Amino acid sequence: MTKIRTFATALLIAGSSLAMGFAHAQPAGIGRTDILQHELGRSGQEIIQARVDFAPGAVSANHSHPGVEVAYVLEGTLEYQVEGQAPVTLQAGQALYIPAGANHLARNVGTVKAAELATYVVAKGKPLIVPAK
Numbered sequence: 442m443t444k445i446r447t448f449a450t451a452l453l454i455a456g457s458s459l460a461m462g463f464a465h466a467q468p469a470g471i472g473r474t475d476i477l478q479h480e481l482g483r484s485g486q487e488i489i490q491a492r493v494d495f496a497p498g499a500v501s502a503n504h505s506h507p508g509v510e511v512a513y514v515l516e517g518t519l520e521y522q523v524e525g526q527a528p529v530t531l532q533a534g535q536a537l538y539i540p541a542g543a544n545h546l547a548r549n550v551g552t553v554k555a556a557e558l559a560t561y562v563v564a565k566g567k568p569l570i571v572p573a574k
Contacts, residue, residue, distance in 0.1 A: 470499030470549075476558075480565060489561040489569060495519065495549035503546045503573035508563030510539040512547065517555025520548045544573040
């Protein structure tokens, strides 16, 4: 029984640490489900994956990341505005590469819920989301 309690406590602590690494506020109509956070073999980098759900009309805050992002649209229609590029509208099954440090935002331009799988390769220990200035 002691081993089970020790294991359960370790899982609780590990889960809390993972949740703390992802903690940040989301605009109204946007929900985030954190999936993975794992250190890469390369020094100082980690990979993070999250599902981001957008209510119809919801728009993310303008922001950047301390590394690259690949946004893969799972459902619905999302418009991405990346600094220095023309806006692009993507449907389910399409993906977009967002360079490190590029300010960007995403908006659900459809009439139903939209969702993306966001994959980040970022500097470990830095805030994942940096608000645009």
